Amino acid sequence: MIVQIVAALTIFTIFSPSSSAPVVVKESEVAFTIPTQVEAQPILPVQFSPETKVDLVEIDNPIVPVSIADLLQQTAASIATNSADLKIRGLEITQGIQVFNEPESPRCNSKVSHPDHIFCNNSMPLVAGRHTLLRLYLDCNDNCPTGDILVQLRVLKDGAEREVLTRQVSAATLAQVNGRPLQELRLNLGNSVNFEFLPPPDWMSGQIAFEIEAGSEQETQALLNTSQNFAVRKPLRVAYVPIQYQGVSPTEVPDIDHWLLRLYPVSEVEYFRLPVPDVIWDKELNKAEVLQELLTIYWLYTEQQPVEAWPDQLFGWLPQEYYNGGASDPDWCPNCAGPHSSRVAFGGLRPEQDIGGPRILVHEIAHNLGAKHAWSPTQQEDDQCFRAEGADIRVDPTWPYAETPYIQEIGIDLYSSPPIIYAPNVYDMMSYCTHPWVSPHTYRTIFESNLLEPSLDSPAAFQPENGAERGPALLISGIVYPDGTVSRPEIVQLDQAGQRQIPLTTSTRGDHCLDVYGFNNDRLGQYCFNAGFLDAETGLPTESSPYFFTLTNVDLADVARIELKKDQTSLITITPSANKPTVSLTFPNNGEVIRGRQTISWTAADADGEALIYSLMYSPDGGQSWLPLATHLTEPSYTLETSSLTTTAQALIRVIASDGFHTSAAQLAAPFIVEPGP
Numbered sequence: 001m002i003v004q005i006v007a008a009l010t011i012f013t014i015f016s017p018s019s020s021a022p023v024v025v026k027e028s029e030v031a032f033t034i035p036t037q038v039e040a041q042p043i044l045p046v047q048f049s050p051e052t053k054v055d056l057v058e059i060d061n062p063i064v065p066v067s068i069a070d071l072l073q074q075t076a077a078s079i080a081t082n083s084a085d086l087k088i089r090g091l092e093i094t095q096g097i098q099v100f101n102e103p104e105s106p107r108c109n110s111k112v113s114h115p116d117h118i119f120c121n122n123s124m125p126l127v128a129g130r131h132t133l134l135r136l137y138l139d140c141n142d143n144c145p146t147g148d149i150l151v152q153l154r155v156l157k158d159g160a161e162r163e164v165l166t167r168q169v170s171a172a173t174l175a176q177v178n179g180r181p182l183q184e185l186r187l188n189l190g191n192s193v194n195f196e197f198l199p200p201p202d203w204m205s206g207q208i209a210f211e212i213e214a215g216s217e218q219e220t221q222a223l224l225n226t227s228q229n230f231a232v233r234k235p236l237r238v239a240y241v242p243i244q245y246q247g248v249s250p251t252e253v254p255d256i257d258h259w260l261l262r263l264y265p266v267s268e269v270e271y272f273r274l275p276v277p278d279v280i281w282d283k284e285l286n287k288a289e290v291l292q293e294l295l296t297i298y299w300l301y302t303e304q305q306p307v308e309a310w311p312d313q314l315f316g317w318l319p320q321e322y323y324n325g326g327a328s329d330p331d332w333c334p335n336c337a338g339p340h341s342s343r344v345a346f347g348g349l350r351p352e353q354d355i356g357g358p359r360i361l362v363h364e365i366a367h368n369l370g371a372k373h374a375w376s377p378t379q380q381e382d383d384q385c386f387r388a389e390g391a392d393i394r395v396d397p398t399w400p401y402a403e404t405p406y407i408q409e410i411g412i413d414l415y416s417s418p419p420i421i422y423a424p425n426v427y428d429m430m431s432y433c434t435h436p437w438v439s440p441h442t443y444r445t446i447f448e449s450n451l452l453e454p455s456l457d458s459p460a461a462f463q464p465e466n467g468a469e470r471g472p473a474l475l476i477s478g479i480v481y482p483d484g485t486v487s488r489p490e491i492v493q494l495d496q497a498g499q500r501q502i503p504l505t506t507s508t509r510g511d512h513c514l515d516v517y518g519f520n521n522d523r524l525g526q527y528c529f530n531a532g533f534l535d536a537e538t539g540l541p542t543e544s545s546p547y548f549f550t551l552t553n554v555d556l557a558d559v560a561r562i563e564l565k566k567d568q569t570s571l572i573t574i575t576p577s578a579n580k581p582t583v584s585l586t587f588p589n590n591g592e593v594i595r596g597r598q599t600i601s602w603t604a605a606d607a608d609g610e611a612l613i614y615s616l617m618y619s620p621d622g623g624q625s626w627l628p629l630a631t632h633l634t635e636p637s638y639t640l641e642t643s644s645l646t647t648t649a650q651a652l653i654r655v656i657a658s659d660g661f662h663t664s665a666a667q668l669a670a671p672f673i674v675e676p677g678p
């Protein structure tokens with residue numbers, strides 16, 4: 001899916017190379033520490049003045065807490081008691097975005113599974129391990145108390161007290177907030193009594209009870225208790241790989257991932273370089289081809305790795321001056337790769353003005369996690385937005401906020417220090433607008449992604465269908481062009497040697513079908529799809545073309561032909577040729593030391609005279625693990641750049657030659673030595 005930064009009718013806006021290097025804003029890493037704030041000020045509504053930053057500091061002289069255990073009763077529902085003078089309006093528990101209105105929105109549906117549950121107060125899912133802020137709003141009844149108010153928070157898990165915190169509120173502060181609209185109070189941290197868990201203790205998961213007692217020296221008491229569930233979500237693992245486009249490398253690709261942690265309902269983000277060389281891209285950029293390449297790398301990599309080592313997402317970074325936006329491949333996209341995707345995306349680095357590279361990363365990966373577009377105005381309607389006139393960006397049909405691109409509620413960035421508050425008219429990150437935050441709808445959608453299911457052993461997206469057995473799988477990919485021609489499908493057999501379990505793909509819907517036949521003319525597998533030639537992001541015709549990609553549990557040895565049809569008319573048929581290709585490595589071949597740039601070479605032949613395509617795999621550990629080194633090579637050589645590899649005396653190379661159907665592989669018998677130096 002594309003984020004269009006500049007109004008343009010093409011889905012890919014590719015700039016000519018500029019003479020100056022792109023400006024890249026380097027931002028600090030976040031891992032349960034509060035980074036230096038580098039973000040621009042959020043956009044505040046005109047009726048509110050900009051946020052006064054309030055440092056969250058502990059009160060120095062905590063009072064001796066009055067036990068409230070015997071005052072509180074069994075109820076778990078919000079406010080238990082308000083005194084004659086002191087009134088508790090409510091407790092907002094936020095980790096980034098929260099719904100908290102007075103009165104509660106009439107659209108609130110208390111049934112958690114109902115889409116309108118997101119209109120209920122405190123309805124945002126809370127994630128164990130995520131920075132958490134409790135904001136208590138106080139008010140007065142008939143008279144405001146004249147002395148200081150002491151507020152005590154008890155935190156309990158399984159009935160046992162885990163923490164007691166106290167805060168002091170002056171009578172003057174109370175008089176200041178008294179009677180003001182809640183939405184106004186929420187825009188400034190100085191207007192609430194704050195209990196911060198930055199970072200939260202590790203026991204703060206599952207059901208947690210919060211008991212609050214507030215009172216003045218005149219013994220007036222206001223009580224509130226509530227319990228909240230802190231759900232465990234899997235840490236998000238995002239791998240990236242730089243894409244060298246026509247000799248130009250993207251700059252500064254690490255350390256720009258912290259927006260993922262700020263905006264997603266996850267407790268941890270691992271962002272790491274996939275241990276493969278840069279992707280080399282010398283052709284024109286074509287969305288389908290880049291995604292296909294990334295998907296091939298993703299599957300070749302994961303096939304060789306245990307499940308624990310899999311990234312959830314693979315992101316390709318292009319040089320910013322060549323690429324102005326991003327693309328992804330979510331499984332809900334009708335023209336995308338289907339049920340086995342939702343794993344890859346790419347984009348260009350952008351300076352922090354505009355949406356910025358980090359936020360392109362956030363937007364594209366959110367698509368893969370299930371989020372669709374927010375409604376967005378055109379650039380003519382709102383100069384902070386960049387949807388082109390006439391472009392249909394395929395707004396999420398369940399976008400619940402009518403024709404507005406805003407987050408609707410008050411957001412807070414608890415991963416900045418001091419925290420930054422985002423007003424309700426800040427744009428949602430799935431809109432085509434600048435400086436976004438996240439709406440309750442988008443936040444909840446991402447929370448529900450099965451890619452964040454906590455069970456590592458069996459990622460939900462890869463559960464086999466009932467009764468499906470593990471077996472060899474074919475990965476078939478190709479490009480369908482708008483003029484009706486198709487590329488020759490590329491076939492890779494995955495042996496499922498790792499822990500992966502691949503479900504059968506059977507889809508009978510779509511105008512194009514890929515059929516796999518056995519020797520008795522029996523159909524071994526079918527995958528149908530629509531090649532609509534409309535970009536799923538913009539609804540505009542694609543100059544690049546959709547592609548297909550499927551997996552079946554078919555052994556290549558059983559396949560007599562593979563046929564791609566459109567509306568029952570055959571577009572291309574592939575049959576196995578009589579002979580497999582032959583291949584053998586020529587260099588290295590004798591335990592050489594490889595340093596800097598060295599050319600790996602091999603010889604290959606095909607008795608049927610078919611053109612061969614090669615993939616290279618690299619093992620740093622004598623064949624225990626294999627990494628994709630290069631794919632789609634048409635020449636029998638590859639220049640290895642050792643600077644991206646680690647020193648090893650156990651390096652091995654495997655070359656896989658494909659005639660389009662059959663593959664043959666050659667592997668070095670003896671390891672060679674890699675030294676990363678120049």
Ligand SMILES: [Zn+2]
Pocket residue numbers: 001002003363367373537
């Ligand atoms: Zn998008």
